[in-house]
Amino acid sequence: MPRPEHNEITLTIDGRDVTAIDGQILVDAARGGDIEIPVFCYEPKIGGPVGACRMCLVEIEGIPKLQTACSTPVKDGMVVHTQTDRVKGAQQSVVEFLLVNHPLDCPVCDKGGECPLQDISYGYGGGKSRFIEPKRHFVKPLGLSPLIAIDRERCILCYRCVRFSQEVSEDHQLVLLERGASTFVATFDGHPYVAPFSGNIIELCPVGALTSRAYRFRARPWDIEGSGSVCNLCPAQCNVTFTVRDDRVLRVLSRDHDGVDDGWLCDKGRFAYQATHSDERITAPLVRDGDQLRPATWERAIQVASGIARHPGAAAAIVGGETTNEEGLLLGRYMRDTLASHDIDSRQGGALSAGVLRELARTDLQATVPDLEFAHTVLLLDADPVDDAPVLDLRIRKAARRNDTQVLVASGRPTALDARAAVAVRHAPGSAASLVLALDSALSGDHGAATNHATDAGSDLESINALADALKTGGEDVVIVWGERVTDGAGGEAAAKALVNISTTLGLGTREGSGLLELPRGTNGRGLREVGAIPTAGPGLSNPVTVGRSTDQIAAAAAAGEVTALWFLHADPTRDGRNTEIWTRAMASAGLVIAHASTLSPELAEHATVVFPAEAGAERDGTITHPDGRIQRLRKAIGSPVDVRPAAAIIARIAEVGSGVDLGPATGPAATEAVSAAVSFYAGLTVDEIGGRGLRWQDRDAATNLPAGDLNGESDAPVPAASPNGALRLGTYRSIWASPEVELSPALKFLSRRPTVELSPVDAERIGVIQGQNVDIGTGTDALRATAHLRSDVPAGSVFVESGLAAPGNLPSEGQLIEVSKA
Amino acid sequence: MAQIDEDDIILVQRGPSPTVAGGFYRSFVETARGLKTTLFKVFGETQTIQYPEEKTPVYPRFRGRHKLHTFEDTGLEKCVGCSLCAAACPADCIRVVAAENDPNNRVSAGERYAAVYEINMSRCIFCGYCEVACPFDAITMGHDYELSDLNRSDLIFTKEMLLAEPIERTPLRTEDE
Numbered sequence A: 001m002p003r004p005e006h007n008e009i010t011l012t013i014d015g016r017d018v019t020a021i022d023g024q025i026l027v028d029a030a031r032g033g034d035i036e037i038p039v040f041c042y043e044p045k046i047g048g049p050v051g052a053c054r055m056c057l058v059e060i061e062g063i064p065k066l067q068t069a070c071s072t073p074v075k076d077g078m079v080v081h082t083q084t085d086r087v088k089g090a091q092q093s094v095v096e097f098l099l100v101n102h103p104l105d106c107p108v109c110d111k112g113g114e115c116p117l118q119d120i121s122y123g124y125g126g127g128k129s130r131f132i133e134p135k136r137h138f139v140k141p142l143g144l145s146p147l148i149a150i151d152r153e154r155c156i157l158c159y160r161c162v163r164f165s166q167e168v169s170e171d172h173q174l175v176l177l178e179r180g181a182s183t184f185v186a187t188f189d190g191h192p193y194v195a196p197f198s199g200n201i202i203e204l205c206p207v208g209a210l211t212s213r214a215y216r217f218r219a220r221p222w223d224i225e226g227s228g229s230v231c232n233l234c235p236a237q238c239n240v241t242f243t244v245r246d247d248r249v250l251r252v253l254s255r256d257h258d259g260v261d262d263g264w265l266c267d268k269g270r271f272a273y274q275a276t277h278s279d280e281r282i283t284a285p286l287v288r289d290g291d292q293l294r295p296a297t298w299e300r301a302i303q304v305a306s307g308i309a310r311h312p313g314a315a316a317a318i319v320g321g322e323t324t325n326e327e328g329l330l331l332g333r334y335m336r337d338t339l340a341s342h343d344i345d346s347r348q349g350g351a352l353s354a355g356v357l358r359e360l361a362r363t364d365l366q367a368t369v370p371d372l373e374f375a376h377t378v379l380l381l382d383a384d385p386v387d388d389a390p391v392l393d394l395r396i397r398k399a400a401r402r403n404d405t406q407v408l409v410a411s412g413r414p415t416a417l418d419a420r421a422a423v424a425v426r427h428a429p430g431s432a433a434s435l436v437l438a439l440d441s442a443l444s445g446d447h448g449a450a451t452n453h454a455t456d457a458g459s460d461l462e463s464i465n466a467l468a469d470a471l472k473t474g475g476e477d478v479v480i481v482w483g484e485r486v487t488d489g490a491g492g493e494a495a496a497k498a499l500v501n502i503s504t505t506l507g508l509g510t511r512e513g514s515g516l517l518e519l520p521r522g523t524n525g526r527g528l529r530e531v532g533a534i535p536t537a538g539p540g541l542s543n544p545v546t547v548g549r550s551t552d553q554i555a556a557a558a559a560a561g562e563v564t565a566l567w568f569l570h571a572d573p574t575r576d577g578r579n580t581e582i583w584t585r586a587m588a589s590a591g592l593v594i595a596h597a598s599t600l601s602p603e604l605a606e607h608a609t610v611v612f613p614a615e616a617g618a619e620r621d622g623t624i625t626h627p628d629g630r631i632q633r634l635r636k637a638i639g640s641p642v643d644v645r646p647a648a649a650i651i652a653r654i655a656e657v658g659s660g661v662d663l664g665p666a667t668g669p670a671a672t673e674a675v676s677a678a679v680s681f682y683a684g685l686t687v688d689e690i691g692g693r694g695l696r697w698q699d700r701d702a703a704t705n706l707p708a709g710d711l712n713g714e715s716d717a718p719v720p721a722a723s724p725n726g727a728l729r730l731g732t733y734r735s736i737w738a739s740p741e742v743e744l745s746p747a748l749k750f751l752s753r754r755p756t757v758e759l760s761p762v763d764a765e766r767i768g769v770i771q772g773q774n775v776d777i778g779t780g781t782d783a784l785r786a787t788a789h790l791r792s793d794v795p796a797g798s799v800f801v802e803s804g805l806a807a808p809g810n811l812p813s814e815g816q817l818i819e820v821s822k823a
Numbered sequence B: 001m002a003q004i005d006e007d008d009i010i011l012v013q014r015g016p017s018p019t020v021a022g023g024f025y026r027s028f029v030e031t032a033r034g035l036k037t038t039l040f041k042v043f044g045e046t047q048t049i050q051y052p053e054e055k056t057p058v059y060p061r062f063r064g065r066h067k068l069h070t071f072e073d074t075g076l077e078k079c080v081g082c083s084l085c086a087a088a089c090p091a092d093c094i095r096v097v098a099a100e101n102d103p104n105n106r107v108s109a110g111e112r113y114a115a116v117y118e119i120n121m122s123r124c125i126f127c128g129y130c131e132v133a134c135p136f137d138a139i140t141m142g143h144d145y146e147l148s149d150l151n152r153s154d155l156i157f158t159k160e161m162l163l164a165e166p167i168e169r170t171p172l173r174t175e176d177e
């Protein structure tokens, strides 16, 4: 659906001429003209109006009865009154009615001081009540979930929370039970309301009925300060406000940004701030002393780490996704220019050539987040937004619900959006590349090639054709959301080229609202690529002098003794579950292992030579780049513990002590300017220009500096999917909850993951396990024990193992066959 | 000393210098007139109060050192840690950190209680706004005005200090005073 057209009209509100958009809701139009109409239930983020609270009554000339401004669209020439005696009388009555059953226990209520009901009662109420009968009573407070407390006495039945659950997150858990004065909010089955986005209802509730248990009684609005930043826990990079009291983060609120998050947050982003103040966090540098890591002074830690200068040409760096552009650029410079090593990688699944990366970054091929909402078709390629970039899941649901966007899914593991999908195609785990090639062939009419690739992908021509037909006939605006894992492995380069081909065939480059949107694994995956923290490209996706090793190659080289110093900047490769065994050997044989971390996996604890404490999200400064090219600023909300320093400053100091080189500004606005000087298409960008809302580099003039791409390089064919022969095809997934921050946050601890494996019921029956029983994945001493979770939409022959856990076990790579047996 | 810039010097017009008679008048007659009241008081009733041996009695509604109250019957704290006093305080000297009551071991009567309640007496201006703001009459102003100390940090009164019965060391004014 193309974006709606806006016709301006003029109406009169309280004698003032107000310009509005035809069909806009009267409340919004009035706000645009600086006239406030009080509302409770109206919240355009949730969807259409319901008219439940009657707070917004106004008088409209020509209509005899008072009208609800939240459900009346404006028309040209409309004459509205919001200040007449009739309106005021109605407002006073509504407030009196709302307060009939309201306990008014503001002093003990967490909403006090920031409560719309308080504000509106003061502003529009009559100041007295005629109600002397006993009020209704509920048991209070109750836990609606481990994260949310519900006080039903305070509920004014505005339906916001219920509508969110039904129409925005579509988890369909919250309902209103009973009728009339006995109505109350509950989950249908009485179970706790646990869902990835449940925390949003706390922010939506206009009274103190739904409050955060983590924030409960922690502070009052006058005790706190809000500090705007960006959540750095996943690539969705939602805009947040940290609530700070006494230099501690107490709460995270959404900082509505239509271009990024649409005003929502996932529960990880909302509650994982607690990890910042966890006792288990590393807050001082550690240096190896015999077989133990012991706290050390900064001088000593830097001294030990600067030993990296003694490994020229044999040092390698793995850069984690939460690293900022400034840190990535600085480390890349030091590695390449001073240490003469080109082995730096921020991707996990292998490298793409610079030419292909530039092609994928083409401005005309880039879809934005709002494009998702107005596209005719959204295709998900081996990506499940709810785990990869949670808040985008809500955006796609919104598109499907409100704008009838056609959703197509092609993935290995069943996704949360399958139920919404017009066509859902399954491929073998790790065979997304073959599927993309098949789709490319099908779209260009080469059925022979399509059949071969489809078979390689563990799918069939029929499904591919269904997908291709739906893409061709579903409307011109197509957004393809693809997960980074599409370009993993041998066939990655070919898959990336096929993606560009598909875009050309579908004409995505020629339309404003179409394009590709990659979901990288790491928060700042895109930015790190653009500043050159990859082996195949320098800053600005330029062709490198020498192509370095990718993550897997670094592991192999280190295990073989070719790489002798390893630098893990906010990365812990053993936690990703890829090649754990090789990585453990690599770390053991490396002479120097530098890590920046907040917590240590057992392998890092055993092998790291020096560990620098990492800054928490709320302590960081710098810029990160959103998957759609929006450069956003992380801003320091609180001070770090005394012994925690910015990673960029550490890198600069190591370079100074070890190699005697000055890397230039490491922190502050000057460091951001160094990034814009190094990346051609960021040219001239300053922190002031980025501002609080960020901006997409594609929208700036410097975007034309992006060098032309190159699709002519050699590329390998993807490995055909193995056919399951009793053993199952191995797939992995990283759940939204699989992260150290979740494990460290007391509020989220109940969600932290234990090793789980998703099985199809068919395979489960064959192996003889039922839901919740333990299975062994692999054989012998290497076997990983995990709990079986049966999912009917997992295709028979495939098995999906949870990754991203502290002890991931030693698994072969995706797509290979593995024995699964009852434990 | 630094050079003074010519532009920074402003000339001030002086008044005309007085005549000899005028000067005499100013020095002696006007001075004596100014001292008249003082001189008369020297021979009047003594006004000085011999503090600390003697103390000025205070009115019943005098606003002195605060007191936090408990319920007489249950012994629970009246304060629920709502922070309204802190919001009202113009000197910003109250710090409240609330916490949730454990139903089996209640501190206050409500859902929450003040885990930390501090008043910085060296900043307090004794306006009584906190008393007015409190919805539970949990905090009131007492009569004690002897709050000096040798150490500023000792002037931060904690919840325990404010809950404790203050020593009554200030005489209350009687009816007829």
Ligand code: SF4
Residues within 6 Å of the ligand: A102, A103, A104, A105, A106, A107, A109, A110, A111, A112, A113, A115, A116, A117, A118, A154, A206, A207, A208, A209
């Ligand atoms: S919801 Fe608002 S009005 Fe009701 S008790 Fe809480 S603060 Fe007071």
Ligand code: SF4
Residues within 6 Å of the ligand: A154, A155, A156, A157, A158, A159, A160, A161, A162, A185, A204, A205, A206, A207, A209, A210
């Ligand atoms: S709990 Fe809050 S959001 Fe939900 S219906 Fe009641 S008042 Fe509205």
Ligand code: SF4
Residues within 6 Å of the ligand: B085, B088, B089, B090, B091, B092, B093, B094, B119, B123, B124, B125, B126, B127, B128, B129, B130, B131
């Ligand atoms: S008396 Fe006034 S200044 Fe002192 S604590 Fe109370 S409100 Fe603050």
Ligand code: SF4
Residues within 6 Å of the ligand: A107, B078, B079, B080, B081, B082, B083, B084, B085, B086, B096, B114, B133, B134, B135, B136, B137, B138, B139
């Ligand atoms: S003293 Fe009164 S106003 Fe202050 S926190 Fe306690 S209950 Fe609230």
Ligand code: FES
Residues within 6 Å of the ligand: A038, A039, A040, A041, A042, A050, A051, A052, A053, A054, A055, A056, A057, A068, A069, A070, A071
């Ligand atoms: S805001 Fe209009 S009826 Fe609730």
